[in-house]
Amino acid sequence: MALVLTEEQNLLRDSARGFIADKAPVAHLRHLRDTRDATGFSRDLWREFADMGFAGVIAPEAQGGLGLGPVEAGVIMEEIGRNLTPSPFFATALVGASALKAAGGPRAEALLAKIASGDLLLALAVDEGAKHRPGAMTTQAQRSGNGFVLNGAKSFVVDGHAADLLLVAARLGDTVDVFMVDPKAAGVSVERTIMTDAHNAARVTLDNVALDADAALGAGERGAAILETALNVGRAGSAAELCGVGAEAFARTTAYLKERKQFGRLIGEFQALQHRAAHLYCELEIAQAVTLKALQALAAAPDKAGPLVSLAKARACAAADLAVREAVQMHGGIGMTDAVDIGLFMKRARVAQELFGDERFHADRLARLRGY
Amino acid sequence: MDQLDAFRAETRAWLEANCPAEMRKPFEDEEAERCWGGRNFKFFSEAQRVWLERMAARGWTAPDWPSDYGGGGLSKAQTIVLRQEMRALGCRSPLDSFGIWMLGPALLKYGSEAQKREHLPRIVRGEIRWCQGYSEPGAGSDLASLQTKAEDKGDHFLVNGQKVWTSYADKADWIFCLVRTDFQAKKHEGISFLLFDMTTPGVTTRPILLISGKSPFCETFFDDVKVPKDNLVGVENKGWEIAKYLLTHERDMIGGMGLVGGGRSLGEIAAQSIGLENGMLADPILRGDIARLEADTWAFQIAMERAGDLAKAKQAHPAYSSFLKYYGTELNKRRHELTMSALGADGLEWEGARSQDGEAARAWLRTKANSIEGGTSEVQLNIIAKRILDLPGA
Numbered sequence A: 001m002a003l004v005l006t007e008e009q010n011l012l013r014d015s016a017r018g019f020i021a022d023k024a025p026v027a028h029l030r031h032l033r034d035t036r037d038a039t040g041f042s043r044d045l046w047r048e049f050a051d052m053g054f055a056g057v058i059a060p061e062a063q064g065g066l067g068l069g070p071v072e073a074g075v076i077m078e079e080i081g082r083n084l085t086p087s088p089f090f091a092t093a094l095v096g097a098s099a100l101k102a103a104g105g106p107r108a109e110a111l112l113a114k115i116a117s118g119d120l121l122l123a124l125a126v127d128e129g130a131k132h133r134p135g136a137m138t139t140q141a142q143r144s145g146n147g148f149v150l151n152g153a154k155s156f157v158v159d160g161h162a163a164d165l166l167l168v169a170a171r172l173g174d175t176v177d178v179f180m181v182d183p184k185a186a187g188v189s190v191e192r193t194i195m196t197d198a199h200n201a202a203r204v205t206l207d208n209v210a211l212d213a214d215a216a217l218g219a220g221e222r223g224a225a226i227l228e229t230a231l232n233v234g235r236a237g238s239a240a241e242l243c244g245v246g247a248e249a250f251a252r253t254t255a256y257l258k259e260r261k262q263f264g265r266l267i268g269e270f271q272a273l274q275h276r277a278a279h280l281y282c283e284l285e286i287a288q289a290v291t292l293k294a295l296q297a298l299a300a301a302p303d304k305a306g307p308l309v310s311l312a313k314a315r316a317c318a319a320a321d322l323a324v325r326e327a328v329q330m331h332g333g334i335g336m337t338d339a340v341d342i343g344l345f346m347k348r349a350r351v352a353q354e355l356f357g358d359e360r361f362h363a364d365r366l367a368r369l370r371g372y
Numbered sequence B: 001m002d003q004l005d006a007f008r009a010e011t012r013a014w015l016e017a018n019c020p021a022e023m024r025k026p027f028e029d030e031e032a033e034r035c036w037g038g039r040n041f042k043f044f045s046e047a048q049r050v051w052l053e054r055m056a057a058r059g060w061t062a063p064d065w066p067s068d069y070g071g072g073g074l075s076k077a078q079t080i081v082l083r084q085e086m087r088a089l090g091c092r093s094p095l096d097s098f099g100i101w102m103l104g105p106a107l108l109k110y111g112s113e114a115q116k117r118e119h120l121p122r123i124v125r126g127e128i129r130w131c132q133g134y135s136e137p138g139a140g141s142d143l144a145s146l147q148t149k150a151e152d153k154g155d156h157f158l159v160n161g162q163k164v165w166t167s168y169a170d171k172a173d174w175i176f177c178l179v180r181t182d183f184q185a186k187k188h189e190g191i192s193f194l195l196f197d198m199t200t201p202g203v204t205t206r207p208i209l210l211i212s213g214k215s216p217f218c219e220t221f222f223d224d225v226k227v228p229k230d231n232l233v234g235v236e237n238k239g240w241e242i243a244k245y246l247l248t249h250e251r252d253m254i255g256g257m258g259l260v261g262g263g264r265s266l267g268e269i270a271a272q273s274i275g276l277e278n279g280m281l282a283d284p285i286l287r288g289d290i291a292r293l294e295a296d297t298w299a300f301q302i303a304m305e306r307a308g309d310l311a312k313a314k315q316a317h318p319a320y321s322s323f324l325k326y327y328g329t330e331l332n333k334r335r336h337e338l339t340m341s342a343l344g345a346d347g348l349e350w351e352g353a354r355s356q357d358g359e360a361a362r363a364w365l366r367t368k369a370n371s372i373e374g375g376t377s378e379v380q381l382n383i384i385a386k387r388i389l390d391l392p393g394a
């Protein structure tokens, strides 16, 4: 498949670009942050996301979704990245919906329909320590009677503070499954964690939480595969967001290079800055290429896309990281001020890198796959 | 799609039947075993000769050139299929040639009908080997300041001057050469693009020894060399446009060079040389460096693939080849640095069979030229800054 967007994908991008830039530019994030908004994102805006079809972008048409795939979801994530839009899109429409789609069955379909209509928010709870290490997970599900009992503690649960339903990854015997947990159930406590970038996550503790037999998405068998799919879609989506963050930070920086004067010249005339900007351009082009490739691979065969997804997350992390660091440096003192948006891009890039594995996590994963 | 699948099947069958087994093995000594063709070329083996002859007969040494001029007449998509199938079978390139990589595309765009008919089929068949007369002692990155002089003498130009870094000038049959035909005009506007035979009286070459211990390039001197007027490509004093067009092809070629490889991956080389502990390379910091390099390399391959797709969709920036040239060559240098680290002292033996006469060390040193030849990395960054990013005063 050609590594360019199709005509329909371009149309989607144009509409997402116009819509998000109009409704939720960086000022929107600032407003939520400065008013210490109780949710940290706008539920009204989420309703509009649903009206646009974005909330159900990957939900099947039979459930009122658009029935599209990872590439289209990535297109929307990139625009979210450009505008630093706090939105349930990632946790609900992308990751949560992917887990449910992978699980299948009537119950999952009913939930997908509620996602598409904007009436259900999800959050996937995976991480436990400071770093993303799903292999080291200790949260435990034990069979009990007809159902399960869940114990453990989760952190960096994106949108966990607002979710109507938590998807909790836990060990079950010698495998892993994903459990649907009502955040209001006995034994569940949710603590909102406002992150550096003014986006939200939660710490979730699970203390002898009793679950029905049908709470396990993978029915005790397919859980590991469902989790892997949800994580990979999330990683590729996060890579797309980082591409958007990097591209916008870069665009603002090159604009500044053409406007700010020192020593009687535009600072963009200094070759020291030109070469760094040109190098950064290359890194961003590569991140774009790899991210699209990974999203296409996920659309074609999700179970085979793992290595490309890791490559995309690794490269997008590195490129966005360089973009925001260069952005602050090339803006000089003004780049350090809260009044100018550049710092917000740096903060978002830092958080998004940590999400579902940073560059080192994914480079390590690739090295292991290659036998060293 | 079906037609392309059929083409793929036919191509595979033909390659299986026609590519000699010897030509499907990785090079042992790449420098010595590559086929460059030309009047004086000595084939390394009969298999090498047969392989060139068979591929040239189909025009597949230059698969996407028009068949009228001896090329394969394949579409872009078919050319990619041919490359993929050759890679899948491990087929060596039947012919490496500045004619194919650089001059051909320029002649196809700017050459006269007579020039195309004279030169292109010979390039395809590997009969004439070309060299590139661009750089001069005073004109490197600032190529347009070149001083080699060509005077109009009615039916011929009289060429005097000196070129330098002319790769394989001592082995080449013909040269494509930038000369100054107008010393009054602005520097970009007095340059012409000439073709001539290296056996013309007045042409001499002197090899230059490189840090790798090899002498792939020369100083080239022109002393009253008579070049027929018919050998001017395009319009007199308008050679700079052709020169630049040719450079974009050279850049694409050099940028992709680090990726053809085949052979063992860096991870494998390091695992064998250093060993594993708990399934991981015993040198953890080198492991990290290699993991990043391998990720970057794979990512760059995908970016090259996208560059092709962008070009097809007419969305590629005209200066995109500078990005590929810059990034690909810097990556290739990094790869060889890490290869040397992985091989350690074993890779440093300069002579003897164990190190194949310092093959890795010589290859490592050779890659240092990648970011110099065809326009330095700094020059590529200048081009990106100016033409793609539109930065001021660049």
Ligand SMILES: Cc1cc2nc3c(=O)[nH]c(=O)nc-3n(C[C@H](O)[C@H](O)[C@H](O)COP(=O)(O)OP(=O)(O)OC[C@H]3O[C@@H](n4cnc5c(N)ncnc54)[C@H](O)[C@@H]3O)c2cc1C
Binding pocket: B131, B132, B133, B134, B135, B136, B139, B140, B141, B142, B164, B165, B166, B167, B168, B217, B369, B372, B373, B374, B375, B376, B377, B378, B379, B382
């Ligand atoms: C292996 C090899 C093969 C070659 N083969 C050929 C060949 O076949 N035919 C041919 O014609 N030429 C050939 N060349 C020559 C090559 O194109 C030149 O070496 C190259 O263009 C650089 O020119 P220079 O060597 O004069 O370096 P210089 O131009 O003197 O550069 C010296 C340093 O200054 C930097 N620099 C120069 N200008 C700028 C600027 N504006 N901004 C920032 N930095 C700058 C350069 O990047 C470089 O780091 C070959 C070179 C090599 C190494």
